[in-house]
Amino acid sequence: MAKDVTLYWGSGSAPCWRVMIALEEKALQGYNHKLLSFDKMEHKSQEVLNLNPRGQLPTFKHGDNIVNESYGACLYIENQFKSQGNKLIPDSSAEMALMYQRMFEGLNLNDKINAVVYYEYYVPEAERNESVLKKRKDDLASELKLWEGYLEKLGPGSCLAGQHFSLADVTIFPAVANLFRYGLSADRYPKLAQYHALLKDRPSIKASWPPHWLENPQGQGTLKDV
């Protein structure tokens, strides 16, 4: 079945990484894939645009079916390969509710990380403003405190929706890994650091770890004072 799957991806992109973790969890190793370079604008190539008019990565194809939105692709993969690999949607209604809640709250987390990390990338130098950047860092810190609280309440060794690794972890772990790569303080955010340590060597995550992070394990310190 894996040979019916094709993924176009970029190294370090949280949306791409989500889909790769889902494919690993569902035992779809051996799928076709093509690593593209954002720097070289390969995500805007005709090959991608033919499958994805938005020219974004991931671009994901299974047979003739295309699901390029990363959350959609993860849900589709779990649904199409329900009985294969690890179950990613818990049976218990309480864990399922928490999973959906955290999974979609994760969109806030991503937005707030991106607002800081890509500030210089998206805002022209003339328009940059220390007080705006400071506000964005404060917003991110408030967001991170919510997640510290969620993890604290669940207790040590827990995944985001409880005992079982689920789509909440598939979708949110890449954001957490980005936080620490960008220098987030494990002392100030100990529960997130524990969560990161708990999952970073999980086979699906290790197998899909961004290759350019392996080459350069130290990222920029953009988030060290958050």
Place this chain on the structure above:
Amino acid sequence: MAKDVTLYWGSGSAPCWRVMIALEEKALQGYNHKLLSFDKMEHKSQEVLNLNPRGQLPTFKHGDNIVNESYGACLYIENQFKSQGNKLIPDSSAEMALMYQRMFEGLNLNDKINAVVYYEYYVPEAERNESVLKKRKDDLASELKLWEGYLEKLGPGSCLAGQHFSLADVTIFPAVANLFRYGLSADRYPKLAQYHALLKDRPSIKASWPPHWLENPQGQGTLKDV
């Protein structure tokens, strides 16, 4: 079962409306609900904050389970009440793929609508700039052209993921209804207008139509030149 469900909601909020359509489709009429006023900041009341630390609507509870993120709540409701009411996730893998793709692409549509409609609300008068607003309207127009193309390809009388009404429609119809309420031109966007006409009298949608829209059928013309 409906009496185990409680929804806190605001009139006209697309995220609230999604959840209400899902509840109607799954034959959960008679659920407990409380209409709150954004203007009076009732979404920041202690009653809401106890269930939803973000102080947002919808706030949704089923038994002891809480799912406040609207996409999460729709997926949870479909999953918990699979065999009740209308099936909202198609069986065919092709329709399912298209459903997940459109459902999550819908987040772009919402963001781009909000960037125009709430421009004056979120940007202080001193910082407002005609060229920024124009750029946002152009971005919205480009987004809308994608959706015109999607609907054109599916042909007349089609829902967003094909023949069957699905979670793609549950999540995106409220945005489309907002577009036309804010004065979008049916001449310039005929496929979206057809789609709006196709679904506006569907029982689940009619039953959950925003009450203040019924009182004041004519909205502002914010989007009339998009």
